Amino acid sequence: MGGYGDMQMIDENGLRVDGRSPGDIREITIETGVIPVADGSCRMTWGTNEAIVAVYGPMEAHPRKIQRQDRAVLDVAYNMAPFSTTDRIRPGFNRRSREISKVTKDALESVVLLELYPRSKIRVTIEIVSAEAGTRCVGLTAASVALADAGIPMTDLVVSVASGKINDVVVCDLNKEEDNYGEADLPMGILPNSGELVFLQMDGNLSQEEFKEAWQYNMDAAQVVHEMMVEALKRGDSQ
């Protein structure tokens, strides 16, 4: 968190730099079936974030040492394209994308019915082609849509949203400027039907009250995004 306390990010009317109220999320579009050669895919824009996700499988898990006799293995890779940020990202190994791949995998493994596909592999590839703020949330949300598009059975979709704090005001879905100068960031992965969580991270500084407020913002936003996800999947099905 940048924590630039004097940077004025909330105006006298309580509106944010992009005109949103504290609880508003950015504009979202969701499209399925965008990668013709994949078994399932999703393109999701969220503000000026853009994630493209491909799902391949269930397919043979090889080498055989990675196979599990009782369930499928989930292979999740999150990556930012070199042109996705203001300063070019050098392609290749980096610790941040490894960590995000891991926590995304942990979240998705909690909902995919892996035991239906023993000894096989399901590959989920998340590519961020344009990054604003909150790419891990967009990636995870889009991945669950792509899995559904591939017809992989799951207990629920996963909606991931982040809330945070800026100028001591708790706000939902931080944009780039807010993320740079914000005082806290709380991304969550929510199962919209049960309200349970499969993903949780946080950094920054929140009081117990602020924390509860941010938590609730995420829960409310999850319902809004969930409706759009279901609608996109239905639209994709009817095509």
Next chain:
Amino acid sequence: MTIPIVPKLLRAHLSELSGKNARIDGRTQWEGRKLEVEHSVLPRAEGSARVRMGDTIVLAGVKFQLMQPYPDRPNQGGLMCSADVRPIAGRHWEAGPPSPEAIELGRVVDRGIRESGCIDVDSLCLIPGEKAWQVILDLFAVSDDGNLFDAFALAGIVALRNATLPAERFEVGKDYPLPVSKTPIMCSYHKVGGRFVYDACAREELGGDERIHITLGDDDNVHSLQKGLKGIFSTEEFTEIMTNAQGRTKELRKIVDSL
């Protein structure tokens, strides 16, 4: 990249089709797939393009950096072109450092653009020996249904033609469009069932033999050639595809110019 087991049946089928002057997806020998080209599709890139050829989809993004000119060329900026085919693009593409196939893709596209002289590297120099622009063209495969070469080359030149130098962000003057003086175009041909075809799809690549890539400039000048994969071809065969490439590159250049 793992090479899937080539089904002998596919090879036999392609060979049979070829004997009837037909292709697996119903096209004629020199017919390309449906083409869609868009530019300025990536908000964080200084220039970008999306190209769709049938079910092959690629993105190209241009970024700029300031660099110190190389000691042997103190008056020149730099141009770098790199291609990455990540596992998103198809089930046979795997994670890890760029495969030889992806490196070949990037280098062949790079040569076509570089050797055409469409980017005047001298004009990219700001202070000789000290400061110059480096143009970085990143090619990114979204969906691989064959012939990534042509899709990358086309997306690359379109992205460059729509690129803006971010001089204000680097505090070296006002933003201005990247000067691109020429339009090099690549055409690729694959030997399928014993004859060359234009713009092979993935099944033709899988059951085919060698491939030849030709990049031609505005005046039909040849800027890059590459023969890939195992196979033998004759001068006559090459002459035939070179003639075809002259016509096809002109059609494609018209599309690029109309954007």
